[in-house]
Structures are given as C-alpha cells and as structure tokens.
Amino acid sequence: MSNEFLVDGTSIAKLPSDYGSTGFKMFKGSVLNNVEIAYETWGELSINNDNAVLLFTGLSPSSHAASSDLNKSKGWWEYMIGPGKPIDTDKYFVVCVNSLGSCFGSTSPASINKETGSVYGLSFPELSIEDIAKAGHSVLLTLGVDHAHTVIGPSMGGMTALAYSLMYPNSLSNLIIISAAARALPFTISIRSLQRELIRSDPIWNNGIYEKNSAPINGMKLARKLGLMSYRAANEWRERFNRARSPKQNDRKMFDIEFEVENYLDHNAEKFVSMFDPNCYLYLSRAMDLFDVAEHGGTVNAGLAKIHTKNNLIIGVDSDILFPIDQQKEIADGMTKAGKNVKFEVLNSIQGHDSFLVDVKNFSRVIGDFFKN
C-alpha cells in the first residue's frame, strides 16, 4: 500500500535486523520486522566519508527534498539543496529519509504487514521520534556512512535531529535544528490532539480500518485546515488576503465559502488529502506530542547537555505559533549552558512555522553561512 504514495527516484533501504538481533526494536519496546525506509540522495560521498548531511523532514513531506536526475520534479526544499546552493551538493552528500511511519515508501501504518498479509492500521506499534531517528541512522549505515558531517531537520525533523544527537552522540559532528522544540507545549498538543480527533470523528475512519480508495478524507481535510492555520501567521494572512472575498458561485449556500482565506484553506487541504494516509498522520502527530528531551537525562537541560556536536545552529522564527521562539531559545540556552558552541538565529520571517519552506532569503543566508564556516 505504501508504494502507492511512493515518488519516483526514491530508493528503499531494507534495514538490517537491528544490528544482529531480530527485528527493529522500537523505543517503547515493540519489535517491528521487515522495516524498509525510503530515501533520496544528492551529491557524492567523499573518499574520507566525512561529507554526509542527513536531513529529517517535517510531518508531511516525502524524502523528495530536491530534484535529481531520477526525479526532476521540484522537491520541498528545492532552494536549499543542490550544486552551489546553501547545502551545496558539489561538496556534500545529502541524504533525506522518509520518516518511519510516513507513507512515502517507508514502513508505516499504511504498509502491508508481511506476517499477516494485511495493512497494519492501528496494529502498527506505538511510534516515537526516536524510532524515526534510529531508522535514519540505519539508512546511513546501509550507505556505508558511519559518521554524519551534519544532521539537520525542520519542525518534526528538528525533534528527530535532536533525538539522533542524543542516541548517537558520536556519529555526527554538527547539528542544525529549525523551528523545533525539546518537547511540545500544551497549546501545540491541543492543536494536534484536535486534528487527530477530527480524523477519528470521520465515520469512514472506522478505527483505522479503511481501504486506500475510501479513506476518511473529510476528517483529513478538516485536520489539514487546522494544520495550515497553525503553520502560518496572522499578519502574513492579513497582508495576503485581508478581507478579500472569494468569487461567488451561483449555487452558493449559506455558510459556504465567503472569504478568499477560506478558499485558500479549502484548496490546499483538498490537495493534501489524496497524498497522505490518515493513520500515518495519527501516528506521526502523536509521536511529536510524546517526544521529550527530558527522557534522555531527567530534565530537558540534562538531556541537552548530553549532545556533544562541535557546531550547533538553532533557528527559530518569531511569528511561529506552533513552535514558538521560546522553545528554540530553550534549546539554545540549554546547550550553551552546557558549554556547547551554539549559534542561535531568530528570524523575523512573517510566514510563521512554515517560514523555512518559503523565506528563501533568510534561511539560505543562515544555513549557507553555517556550511561555509
């Protein structure tokens, strides 16, 4: 099933059976067999094996971060990755992994459980951010990379990069965390909890048992609208839409779309629902709520003190309401207090949490500078 979402040019790593034992042992204790992780690469691994950049994604993207010879369509971070770009693939070997639990080629709730012949659905074991980090680490190993030059990730990918640096402290040199958090705040949890409830309230969801061609798309669409609202910022929308009206349809009913902002949300949510599996969304979303750096040391600061990368870049955006700037400051302060070399960049981008996708100028500058120095 997951292959139906798979994008062209993606490779699949069949993960080794947990370094000798059988199956992929998950953070919460379950064992998952036959784990496959989709990934894409750009550039070439150096002879010294010292130029790999491992990129973890946010909740919804695939591993297709940039175009390549195998897939010429634009990736979700096209401006960032490529020859001469801020993450320069003439110098670096970039690996982007599709998260374990996501539906773009990696093993997930939408995959067939080879032991039963049925789709996992809710029989998929509890997923943690740590599992996504471990799967990414395993992909590097299958590619012959035992040490990453840099691990980088935005949003959920930033949480995953944090988990990676806690679980494999000796297998990376540098860390870039973008618009992420050491653990979720109650406001953010409430947004994601309601999104999950919107999916689960769709009768078609049916406790996670549905066919791909009859998925609970209404619930997904409502959840995505709430997501879009939390990814952007009020002032950007004021500039962009203000109170512009949507062109009226002749058959317009009361409470139908009236304003352009409603039209924008509807259009974008509609695009998303055909691309993402609802059960995967539930698992990944909940993993973000549960992630907590404090589980790696007793407190957040004790956890952060265990990271021992050489150079660390922590980026936040002051219009972000989902991962507010205080949360990136918490990471930067905690690491600085523990004596790490940290650069904390507060960007005044107006696009909220999504800024890393669209504020090309600011993000190119701070990430480009980091890789140059």
Added chain:
Amino acid sequence: MSNEFLVDGTSIAKLPSDYGSTGFKMFKGSVLNNVEIAYETWGELSINNDNAVLLFTGLSPSSHAASSDLNKSKGWWEYMIGPGKPIDTDKYFVVCVNSLGSCFGSTSPASINKETGSVYGLSFPELSIEDIAKAGHSVLLTLGVDHAHTVIGPSMGGMTALAYSLMYPNSLSNLIIISAAARALPFTISIRSLQRELIRSDPIWNNGIYEKNSAPINGMKLARKLGLMSYRAANEWRERFNRARSPKQNDRKMFDIEFEVENYLDHNAEKFVSMFDPNCYLYLSRAMDLFDVAEHGGTVNAGLAKIHTKNNLIIGVDSDILFPIDQQKEIADGMTKAGKNVKFEVLNSIQGHDSFLVDVKNFSRVIGDFFKN
C-alpha cells in the same frame, strides 16, 4: 424551543414593530416578525433617565451577567456588576441583552417561527451585528430609556457596541470596547469558518434540521474545542498544564486523551454543547466575520470618525490571538485621529481573549476607574 435554554429571572421584551412599520427590518434587508429579546437588569433607572448602562455579550453567554434577586446563580461577569462593584448598580441601571440570534430567550434560529409553526433553522434570515445592536436599542426603548450613559461590550459584544454607536450616535454618551475589532482578520475568520464547518460536517446537523434532543453535539464539541484554543493563550496553558498527564483509564485506547490539556478541553467542550444551539452558533459566528465598520463610512477610519461619544475606553490584551491587540489599537487610533476623547488600555493579562472573564484585578481597575471619572 428557545425557552428551553432560557435562564431563570430573565425578562422578555416583545419588540415594537420596527418603530411603526411592520416587523423588525434587518440590516441586510429581510424582515423578521414577532421579535422577542431576553434581557436582565440590575439597579434602578434614575429619575433623570441618565444612568443606563447597556451591556452586549460575547457569542456564547446569556443575559445573566450577574446574580440578582430573581436568579441568584452567578453570572458570567459576576465580579464586574453589582453594588459597589466596578459597574456599580447602586449608581447605574445595567441592562444586559441576550443577542438577537442567540438561544437564551431571544428570537433566534432555534425559535419557533410563529407564521409556520416550525423552528426557523436555516430559514432564519441572514444576521448582522447591526441587528443585535438594533435589538438592544429597542430593548432600552421599551424600558423607557432613550439615551444610554454607557454602552459596553466584550468580544462580539464590543463589535455590537461599535455598531450601536454608529447606528444611534445621539443615544449614548460613553463607549467601552473590550477585546474587539472594527472588522475580523483572515486568521480569525479562518478559525470561525473551520468551527462552522465542524458543526456542518456532523451528519446529524442535516442542513440545520434536527430536534433539540438530537442536536449535532459531536460537531459542536469539536467546534467548541477549537474555540477554547483560540480564547486562551499558549503561555497560560504552559503554566497551568505544561505536560501533565491525564490519569490513565484502564480501557484507554490508542489516541485517547493522554495529557491534562486534552482532558480540560474535552470536559469544557462537553459542558458547552448541551447549552447552546448549533444553528445559533453558525449565525452568530458568521455575523462576526461579516461585520465591518467600513460599511458605515467607506473606510474603517471614516466609520470610526462618525462615533461621537464623549468618553471612550478601548481595552485590549496583548496575549489575545483571536482579536490581537493591533485591532484595538486600530480602533483607538482611528477615533483619536478623528478628535475623540479616547483612553486606550493595553493589559498584560496572560489569559488571552478570555481575560475579561478571569483577570478580575486588571479589568476591575480599568473599568472601575472609567465609571468613577
């Protein structure tokens, strides 16, 4: 039907037939017959007829703003209204009206249309904030009050007070606007639009045709959760809940409530759904999206310039994400520019949009001072 929601001690004003003509002519042109408005009063009207305070409410409360001899239960603004309180009922005659379109005794989509014998539902005409203001004005007239000392309102009630001061500029002396706006921003519209969609997505809603005892409570509950999230502020929840876990139930299923903040939202939304009619919610919510002071003068500032109250108090809270402080500043700046006497109070309450309900200290002070001077 509306009487089922009616609280004890509420009076009902049968509005005169639009000052001579037949029926209540609405802002968008429809005519509504047999309009009744629920209200409560505190204190006594002075012989000089110069001490009436007209209070408009937010979207969800009834006219029961404070306890009285007729209804001793606490009102939604209990700390504000009463003998010796900031709005001192030893000095002022306070009238709180239940909004036209709301289900606590006033004519609304939940009322029986006396001409057909059926509940209005979606046959209720399009509702505007101006209609709520007009109904409030009519209630004052039926009480023998032709001039209000002060018109005051929080949230939707603030929008209604603005509409009142534009429609009846010579029938009030002072104006207090709390956590409101001259018109809604796209972010706020998107929240309310999604809330309405959540109600409409409940199959039980059935295009507005349902029995009171089988209302679309699931959709209402989801909508209310989103509302609660927009009424409060992230930092307050961080202090209050942080990542506290909800006591685990034995029969807890995957994706059930995990955190205390989820429990809080669930509990509060549950309480609300039995108290409010879904169709009324849709009409009032949409009226807030559509309200625009610019319709009273071409631009917002031209509209604000038409208000000619003597003293004006504009209050905003800097943690409010639903009606951000810029929007109260817009009102204060516009009125000041037009030469009005304006006091603009920015409060640092941490409870967001709901602060006027819970930040007793700050709100008592600024409103008490206004009435004293």
